[in-house]
Amino acid sequence: MTALIYQQVTDSIIKQLEAGAAPWVKQWNGSSSADHNAVSKKGYNGINTLILAMSATANGFKSNEWATYKQWLQLGGQVRKGTKGTTIIFYSPVSGSKVSADGSEKTYHYVLKSYSVFNADQIDGYTPAAAPVKTFNSIAALEALATDSGAVIKHGGDRAFYSPSDDFIQMPHKTDFTNEAAYYATLLHEMAHWSGHSTRLNRDLSGRFGNEAYAAEELIAELSAAFLCAEYQIDGDLRHAGYIASWLRILKNDNKAVFKAAALAQKSADYIKGLATSEAAAVSEELIAA
16 A cells, blocks of 8 residues: 555656656745644645645646645535545554564654545535635836736636746736745746747747757746746846756756756847847836936
8 A cells, every 4th residue: 555655646746747747846836824634723734735836737726725634624625526536645643563682662654544535626515714815016128018918817726837838928817926036937938838838039949959959948038037037136036947957968968958058048139039029128127227
C-alpha cells in the first residue's frame, strides 16, 4: 500500500512536468491563505501541499478549503454526486522498542496512511466565510503597454498561458496574484510568447535548439520578462522553475545557447516596448529616470 501511494504521487508529478507545467510554482493563489482543512482550519503541509496544488490546478478549484466526506456533512454540506476526492497522506506514529547495548530503548515508527478530501468547490449546501476584499494597484506604464500592444488578454481561471493557435493570452484575475509585481511579471512572460507568433517576430527555434525548442522558448520568455521587469522597475520572480533542468541541459550542450537566447529575448523585449504609444513610452522614461 505504501509503495502504491508513493508511485501514484510520483506519477502525478511526472505527468504534470511532461505536460510542461510545474503547478507548485505560480505567483497567484486565488485566495487569501494556503490550503487548509475546513473544520480544523489547520494548513496542510509537506507533500500534501503539492498534492492539493496539483489537484486544484487540474480541476480548476478556486477554494483553499478541503475536508473529508464526513467533515463536510458536519458542516452541513454534501459532496456533489459524481465528484472524485483527492488522496492525501499522513504518517501515523506507532510506538515500539528495540534492544540496544544499553538496554531497551523506546522508539517510534511511522506508518503511512491515506484518506480522501474534497474541495469546497465540490460541495453543495456550504457557504464559506466571506474572503477579505483584495485590492490591486495598477501600474500605469505596464497597463498602457499591454493596451498599446494590441494583444488579446483574457482574465479568469487558474492558469497563465499564451495560446498560439488562437493568439490570445490567458491570465488569472489580477487580485488572485500574490502581489502586483507577480501579476505584471507573469503578464510580460506571456507577452514574450505572444511576440514570437508568426505574424510578429516569427520565432522558430527548431533549427537552433532541436528537441529543446520548447524549453528554449520558455527561457527566452523568462529572460524577456526579466529585461522588461528591470526596465519598468518590477521585482518579478522566476515563474517556470520546472524548466531549470532543461535549461541547464541546453547550456551544457551549447556554450553559445545563452547568448542566442538572450539575443532573442532582447529582440522580444524591444518589440514589445516598440508597440508603446508616446504616452506609454513617456511613463516608461519617467520610471527609468527615477
